[in-house]
Amino acid sequence: MSFELRVERQLGDVAISANFTGNNGLTALFGPSGAGKTSLLNMVAGLLRPDRGRIAVGGEVLFDSDLGIDMAVQERRAGYVFQDGRLFPHLRVRQNLEYGAQRAEARRLMTLDEAATFLGIAHLLDRWPRTLSGGEAQRVAIGRALLSGPRFLLMDEPLASLDRARREEVMQVIERLRDEVGLPILYVSHDRAEVDRLAGQIIEL
Secondary structure, eight states: OOEEEEEEEEETTEEEEEEEEOOSSEEEEEOOTTSSHHHHHHHHHTSSOOSEEEEEETTEEEEETTTTEEOOHHHHOEEEEOTTOOOOTTSOHHHHHHHHHHHHGGGOSSOHHHHHHHHTOGGGTTSOGGGSOHHHHHHHHHHHHHHTOOSEEEEESTTTTSOHHHHHHHHHHHHHIIIIIOOOEEEEESOHHHHHHHOSEEEEO
16 A cells, blocks of 8 residues: 655645655655645645645545545544644543544454554553653554554654653654554654654655
């Protein structure tokens, strides 16, 4: 499976455009703040509509302005991991993960226990999000995305707010996702060393 993006969108004074086909594995969108990286992720997720163009993942068309196709957000099945994790503060870790699993129906990639073991978060299941370190919270956020039965993963600077030790911890998880789970990943970063390590293909914006 791979990403195909050929889109244009005007946001105020900023013109955002992309034209590429991503390889299997992890494709990184690399560039400075304000280059439109997150906007492109949001177009793939269906949260932001391009003015024109085409978006496909694994050959399935999510958006095509010429053909009048604009698949609904929930039908695109994107697993979205944000920079700040965005866990539900009123739910324990297990319940945050179960929220993702409820969306998967018959499409699940792994059970909750399998995901907790894979991500090294089994000992955190009864904790509240406010008690987690940044690295722990990001691993839980990745688990929630995985348990939702996604067709692909979108990751928006998931290491940006972490210290060096936690960055390494989460980077190793992302490497395992890339190598073992088999989902295509579209990954945003402005850190060159990070994308050089993780990405099979780098798209510079």
